[in-house]
Amino acid sequence: MNSRNRFFFGRDYMEFFYKATRVFIFNSSNRVKDVKEGILVAGGQGKGNDLTQLSFPHGIVVDQMGAVYVADGGNQQLMRWSHGTRQGHTIVGSNGRSEQSNKFNWSFGLSFDRYGNVYVVDLYNHRVQKLRIDVDS
Structure with missing residues (x-):
């Protein structure tokens, strides 16, 4: 191959x-x-840390409302794009590595449970973070 x-x-x-x-x-x-043709739903503005960009995304989940959640590995954060929007917002994390419980050192993958909690693989901190997401904030 x-x-x-x-x-x-x-x-x-x-x-x-x-x-x-x-x-x-x-x-x-x-x-x-x-x-043959896709629809842009998140990122797409080149690699970077602007709210319209991603840097090494390593996981995606789409919720029942059509919101797209992305583990943005290079920016050390979890991003959310509401259905139909062009700009995301940071749910947790920041552009910079950390061992703090509200930050990541390479967010790598994610999954939701049936209660709305999100689990994020924090690759270089060797842990999985469980987070409750408040979509109204």
């Missing part, structure tokens, strides 16, 4: 194949979908 071909495995056992500028999705029923 060369650097232009990549395999990704999704949550529902779907396999994603990327080649050049096209994405092919294969599901367990062997149906193939050729995705």
Whole structure:
């Protein structure tokens, strides 16, 4: 496999194949979908720490309201984009590594439980942080 071909495995056992500028999705029923155009939902303004940018994102979750949560590894934070917005806001963390309980040293992945808590992998602090998110603030 060369650097232009990549395999990704999704949550529902779907396999994603990327080649050049096209994405092919294969599901367990062997149906193939050729995705030619996507919709920008977060970031997209180049690498950086502005609220319209990401730096090495390493995880994504979309909630029931369509908000997109991203573990922004390079900026050491958890970001949230409300459905339909172009600018995100920082939920927790900041642009800078730390061992404090409200900061990260490379936020790497995330997951929600059924109670609305988010679990963030804090890679270089060797821990998983459990956070309660207040979406009204």
